[in-house]
Amino acid sequence: MTNRDSLTPSVRDSISSTSRFSSLLSPTSTPSTTTTPRSSSSTFPIPQPSPSLPPLPPNLKRTSIIYDRPLPKARxxxxxxxxxxxxxxxxxxxxxKRVSGIGEFEKRLNILGYRVGSRLLELLPLRDYLYPISSLRSPPPPTRTLRLLPILSYVHSTLYRYLFGRPADSLERSTDNEDEYMIGDDDMxxxxxxxxxKEMSELSCGALVAGIVEAVMDGAGFPARVTAHSVPSVPHPRRTVILIKLDPEVLAREAALGGK
Amino acid sequence: MAHSSQTCFGVLVINKAGGLIYHKNYAEGLAQLSSNDYLILASTFHSIHAIASRISPVPGSSGVEVIEAETFKMTCLQTPTGTKFVLLTTPSHPHPDQVLRKVYETYADHLKDPFYTAEMPIRSEAFDVKMATVVRGA
Incomplete structure (x- = not known):
């Protein structure tokens, strides 16, 4: 994963900052792993690890803690x-207001989507496992997808259906480059x-969705560059194509797994 | 000029400062005005509307709502923010206010476009298409 371009480290950095949420999940655990701050010697004093939420007056009930909400959502x-x-x-x-070019614009949207996708990758299989649609059926535990085509069709159908209520309109493999796959959406x-x-016609705001897809591919072990492109056509003037460019290591692994 | 009783001749959208931000004709065979004339028409109507609400004998009048003439009817919908939608129809049009409500809805949808600045002229093909279906009463 060292040969990834400059986008991924910044994405990873922004994702890794979410690790602080672990202290929110178990607020009673002693902060033994954190180093004690020495504000006298440090230029930038490290704040004391505070309890995650301030105490409330006794007559008020906190209603909006996200962790107290039930995991399943009504279908x-x-x-x-x-x-x-x-x-x-x-x-x-x-x-x-904060970018200087279209490339940076799409990158920022991509990073936003990445944060969504990395969470969805965990949440969706867990939710399906713990709270299956049919209560009679006992589903198998979530498994890790090893092959490329199943993960692509997972993105195309399951993930897309969860996000937008319907599967994407097409899933194609590029004829020119064998490491490129395309998910088409006729009306995103x-x-x-x-x-x-018109003067920004290269911009595709679907970069947000591309970021979600990229996080899912990365998280599932299929690192890829994912970008979104507007490809207007006569029947679908708002058609968007999500281009997935896989890392060489993924293709090498696919070849090694071969016809299994 | 063979118009049915429900024909909508055109739509004007006037912002709260009296500037014309959108206009479109939907019927054939109308006298053509230059775009400057449309701007004058819009700001004149804006002024008449303001004067009418002041000189109205009933306190709290909202201004001109309908102007009826022999050959056309002009219906105006003013939103709480002061944007005015003006619809020109045949005098016998049964429900211009319902059409205007749809026009208002279409305009409100367009405001959600991040690349559109409120109060500025609307130049968008998608908006043209949506507006045409609404006014023609699809």
């Missing part, structure tokens, strides 16, 4: 498209409210 729980359009619009405007839901101006 069909959806977010209104209008609400999403406003949020995504703000994300785009916020990002646009997340960018439905966005109309990219």
């Amino acid at each position: 069909g729980t959806e977010v209104a498209l209008g609400a999403w359009a406003f949020l995504f619009s703000e994300i785009i405007q916020y990002t646009q 839901v997340v960018t439905r409210g966005v109309e990219v101006p």
Whole structure:
């Protein structure tokens, strides 16, 4: 994984910062592993590890701790498209003020998506295992996907259906480069409210979804560069293609696993 | 000019400062105005609307809602923020206010586009298409 380009370390860095959540999960554990701060000798004093949440007055109940909520969600729980359009619009405007080019713009959206995808990769199989759709069926424990095609079809169908309520419209392999796969989406839901101006026509706001896919591929052990491209056609003027460019090591492993 | 009783001739969207941010004609055979004339028309209507709400004998008037003439009817919907949607129809059009409500909805959807600045002229093909289906009463 050393031959990855500069995008991945920054993504990894931003992901690794989530490890602080472990202290939230077990707030009673003693902070034995953390080094004691010595603010007198350090230029930047390290703050004392505080308890994760401040105490509340006794007559108030905390209702919004995310860890207290039940893991299963009611099937069909959806977010209104209008609400999403406003949020995504703000994300785009916020990002646009802080970037200097379209490449950086897409990278930032990609990083945002990466943070979503790395969580989904854990959450979806666990949720399906603990709370299967049919209560009669006892599902097998979640297994690790070893081969490329199953993980691609997992992204194309299961992940896509969870995110957008329907599978993606196509899953293709590039005819020119054998390390490139494409997931086509004729009308991407997340960018439905966005109309990219002509002078920024290379920009595809689907970079957010590309980031989600990249996190899932990376996390499942299929490191890849994932990018989104607008490919308008006459029947589908808002068609977006998610291009997955796999690392050489993945292809080498596929070849080694061979016809098993 | 063979128009049915429900024909919508055109739509104007006027921002709260009286500037025209969108206009479109939807019927054939209308007298053509230059874009400058449309701007004047919009700001004049904006002023009339403001004056009407001041001189109204009833306190708290919202301004002009309908202007009826022999050959056309002009219906105006003002939003709480002061944006005005003006619909030009045949005098016998049964429910211009419902069309205007749809127009308002279409405009509100367009505001969610991160690359559109509110109060600025709307130049978008997707918006043109959506607006046409709404006004033509698909």
